[in-house]
Amino acid sequence: MTGVDETAVADHYTVDGLETLILDALKRSGKLNTLSPIDLAPVDEFHMGGRAATQHVIGMMSLPSNAHVLDVGCGLGGVARYLASECGCRATGIDLTAEYVRVGTMLTQRTGLADRVELHVGSALALPWPHATFDAAVTFHVAMNIADRPRLYAEIARVLKPGGMFAIYDVMKGPKEGLLFPLPWAETEETSFLVTTGEMRDLLDNAGFEIIREEDRREGALKHHRERLVAQSAAGGPPPLGLHLLQGQGASLKSRSMVSMLETNQITLEAIVARRLA
Numbered sequence: 001m002t003g004v005d006e007t008a009v010a011d012h013y014t015v016d017g018l019e020t021l022i023l024d025a026l027k028r029s030g031k032l033n034t035l036s037p038i039d040l041a042p043v044d045e046f047h048m049g050g051r052a053a054t055q056h057v058i059g060m061m062s063l064p065s066n067a068h069v070l071d072v073g074c075g076l077g078g079v080a081r082y083l084a085s086e087c088g089c090r091a092t093g094i095d096l097t098a099e100y101v102r103v104g105t106m107l108t109q110r111t112g113l114a115d116r117v118e119l120h121v122g123s124a125l126a127l128p129w130p131h132a133t134f135d136a137a138v139t140f141h142v143a144m145n146i147a148d149r150p151r152l153y154a155e156i157a158r159v160l161k162p163g164g165m166f167a168i169y170d171v172m173k174g175p176k177e178g179l180l181f182p183l184p185w186a187e188t189e190e191t192s193f194l195v196t197t198g199e200m201r202d203l204l205d206n207a208g209f210e211i212i213r214e215e216d217r218r219e220g221a222l223k224h225h226r227e228r229l230v231a232q233s234a235a236g237g238p239p240p241l242g243l244h245l246l247q248g249q250g251a252s253l254k255s256r257s258m259v260s261m262l263e264t265n266q267i268t269l270e271a272i273v274a275r276r277l278a
């Protein structure tokens with residue numbers, strides 16, 4: 001992906017005044033003065049299935065509690081804080097969107113995790129760490145924005161220790177053709193680059209990974225989405241804190257397009273755990 005595409009991706013995700021929006025929503029929910037990482041899950045888990053999906057996919061890796069994990073495309077850092085608070089790991093995140101990293105760092109401090117979680121601004125295609133730095137790595141709903149997949153997985157393989165685990169929870173191209181835009185990750189096809197599960201297996205193989213587990217997460221994500229709709233309709237609208245704060249005015253249209261494509265198999269949702277070969 002060129003620098004111009006990366007700017008377009010960061011612009012897509014940047015929300016002016018995000019810190020104020022989140023702090024106001026936390027105040028309205030009565031959580032601001034006793035904030036814990038789980039309170040942030042409605043807004044800091046920007047992937048289908050939310051916190052339940054994070055628990056499930058991280059659980060597929062069987063990490064030792066002191067592992068140092070890299071969260072590539074960390075967004076606000078929800079997965080990184082989950083790894084630190086629930087799994088006893090040290091987590092380092094990197095993301096293109098400077099506003100997410102700034103707000104995510106503030107949320108890490110407010111949840112008392114600054115000694116175990118750090119977030120950096122940067123590109124997944126040029127990771128600023130030496131070879132064999134991390135015990136494990138994750139990408140949660142990130143690769144859809146990245147055209148140069150061989151470079152992405154080569155970079156992750158480079159910074160992982162031999163034998164290190166890599167968990168991927170990403171949207172894939174489904175068997176039925178066609179995409180509806182706008183989507184939560186892209187306004188148009190200019191910044192959307194899906195691959196099929198078969199292509200993904202080849203990409204991992206070529207980057208030096210061995211796939212250990214693979215799961216179709218479509219049903220879990222659809223169930224989570226339906227439950228959220230029922231809760232919102234019972235409450236007469238979305239709760240103060242939610243992904244609508246990150247997606248702006250078109251939030252419900254973007255979610256509807258994604259869910260409809262998942263239902264019709266234009267996209268699929270996969271969790272894959274792979275090991276970096278020595």
Ligand SMILES: C[S@@+](CC[C@H](N)C(=O)[O-])C[C@H]1O[C@@H](n2cnc3c(N)ncnc32)[C@H](O)[C@@H]1O
Pocket residue numbers: 006009010013044045046047072073074075076077078079094095096097100122123124125139140141142145146184185
């Ligand atoms: C849908 S959000 C997911 C955020 C986070 N992983 C989560 O699950 O909450 C996608 C994130 O990927 C980041 N991203 C996309 N392309 C990237 C790249 N080339 N390098 C680093 N981050 C990238 C975006 O800035 C955005 O924060």
